Amino acid sequence: MITPELHILTRTDLAALEIGPGEVIDAVRDAYVAYAEGASRNPTKMMMTVPTGRDAVSYSMLGFDGALQQVGFKTSYRQGTGNPDKYYTTISLYDDKTGLPFAFMDCHRVGGSRTPATTALIAEACASEGARSALMIGTGRQGLNTLPYLATRLPHLEKLRFFGTHPDGVRATVETFHEYFPGRELERVHDVPAAVSDSDIVVAASGRAAHPPVKTSWLKPGGVLISVSSKGVDSSSLADADYAIATNEGQLGVTGSRFDTADGAAGIDAEFPDVLIGRKPARRGQADRVFAFSSGMVITDIPVAHALAHKAIEAGLGQKVRLWT
Template sequence: MMQKPAIHILTRKDLSDIELPPLDVIGMVEDAYRSYAQEASRCPTKMMMALPDAQRDAVSYSMLGYDGAIQQLGFKTSYRQGSESAKKYYTTISLYDDTTGLPFAFMDCHRVGGSRTPATSAIIAKNCAKENAKSVLMIGTGAQGINTLPYLAAAIPSLETFRLFGTHPDGIAASLSTFARYVPERDVELVEDVPAAVSGSDIVVVASGRASHPKVQTSWMKPGGLLISVASKGVEDGALSQADYTLATSEGQMGVTGKRLAGDENFAGIDAELPDIVVGKKPGRRSQDDRVFAFSSGMIITDIPVAHALATRAISAGRGQRVELWK
């Protein structure tokens, strides 16, 4: 008998304790970039829309994509009311199985973003940091930042010094707890002087919003440094133009959400996209002394495999609800 069309609905609670080790997530995301670079996947530029009421400070966006590595199609939506608060930020993803032609899951995407984003930062760092990088600074302790240091530790064994700047006590505590869980042999140094910490670190990841720190400039980096902006408001306008080598996860999406980083100059493009670096079509840097700037913007092709892995494990554990929407 033909299977009836149904979708599994999974809540944030259903997914909260599903285990996905950092190296597993990094591998999934790498495979997604590799499939895209080999033209087996599709990922149109995200559609972003500011709402008319400026006083409400709300924004929404959507992404559609297909991951050829696991043959799943995904549709992601996000809405945020107020750019400084995570309390009114809602994001979901729907998955469809292209092998069966059936819907698969509709789920909260908070956990997905909190896993694939640090995986992307780790992949950028693995491919674009200078050889034998020893130190990393993480700026930001929100959902996108909590997992970043342990993911970097997994991807780059040479790292010895881990620094963190944050302003929210709960976020700092969660970041330290997560790091201790995965990297018990290392400590995290909490910093207060952001410019000094940036200039003393080989890798800097900025995932802060309108935070209380000086906006990071590429020129603060020492020769050979790597600055990764996770679509962050904590990076100064013009950071792109200050770099010796520039890359983005997607040049098209950078034109939507990161154009200000080119400063007053006309945007002349970047040197490479991350998927091409992953498959070896482009280098991660030209020399060991280059100051490299990387713009990380979420691509749904990286959401899809992480969401699928979480959903598969949750469903196997009896989580969620199976709903026949089309009966």
């Protein structure tokens, strides 16, 4: 009889593991394709605010990655949107081939990898022909890897810029980019509206931002605005777009309800997995201003977590726990 056991992996265990942008982007793309083709399942995430007046919110996501045949449960809790030290997120994986539990691990690095991978894939699919510039707004965890992932997937981008106000975040953004692209120039901007109007691809991943809320109407014709669940995006941005995409329409209703119009729930033209496999177009015309709402889907967490777990186990990291004995 096989005794079920979990590999427990901490944030420290996962921190030094090498996993490049290309590997993560390929894993996330495979996950979206499997979902679009009906092999995976991704129920809408559950969100609950905590009624204590502490500005706390919790999330729960369940999914099945048909490519890996892994079931994943992800949980997140944050007390105070401005306090990164009070944000905790975990993921547990179960192998559907063997019917056994596999890993329970910190999900901080997973989320910080699969989110920019999704951004890069959306940018690649939705950017207009001839796009040459990208702007990253925000220097927190969600945006830290965005520019190197964009440069990996869209090597033809000539101008890469960012906006940030927190000194540690600014420094980390520059250092992280130059780890992957030591010879490339990265420009810091200070006028967000002007930089948006001069960029082909705009990624907003700012929280309670120190900049005017970004509007789709600021984009140049053919521009694309990708909101990574950003509070720094104006609530008019979806309605004002010529074409609108979401990673998942159900999750847009949960985490993007502020984009609802007075007439009802916000509507989109396509879900991104359908765009990725060619079932739906990424835009109607080259001059369209495109808005894309990116809300994390657990099917993209699962393959990244699975890859990191395997690397950690092969390196002898973590510990095994026989929880069910």
